[in-house]
Amino acid sequence: EMQLSESGGGLVQPGESLRLSCAASGFTFSDYGISWVRQAPGKGLEWVAVISGSGQTIHYADSVKGRLTISRDHSTSTVSLEIKGLSADDTAVYYCVKEQIDMYTSGWYFDLWGRGTVVTVSS
């Protein structure tokens, strides 16, 4: 069974950094890109970062560019997201999401979501 499991969330103070992890299982890790999507309390979904299956292609949303670093470790089938300079606006549930290719268009949609990890930024 394919699974994604996030960890690393918690209560942090403004200005601090945090590293989230996503452990993948049940599929060939290197074949699929992984994204992070966040959801602020009571709000909608916001995509923030993606790393390709090989790790060679990385892209960030403009809203977070410069503060986030995404990486992957093929030896442990884990994707990490480091967030620097946290502010209250970063308070959200962070979901790890597996990509799947749309065979008709070669685009990539999200076919598997983790349960999420909660990040709260507050003094």
Add this chain to the structure above:
Amino acid sequence: VMTQFPATLSVSPGERVTLSCRASQSLASNVAWYQQKPGQAPRLLIYHASTRATDVPDRFSGSGSGTEFTLTISSLQSEDFAVYYCQQYNHWYTFGQGTKLEIK
């Protein structure tokens, strides 16, 4: 930009409902729909604008191309009351702001 409307829809079980999503530029068919229930992660329903994901009941259907997309639920069941998001994956990723289906 993906614009979903309406923001909230009050409907009765058994009714047919159509949710709309409009894109600011042409997306071909690179649109997906997700369902999110309270306290849960989103779940993929539709990709390629109209292809149902695995194990999605056939009462869910998607249509559209270019800039106009719809998700139709033919006969609402109690478990369908949730928030629905459209997403474009034509150029990176953008979600609509969601449509909440609530019981009338």
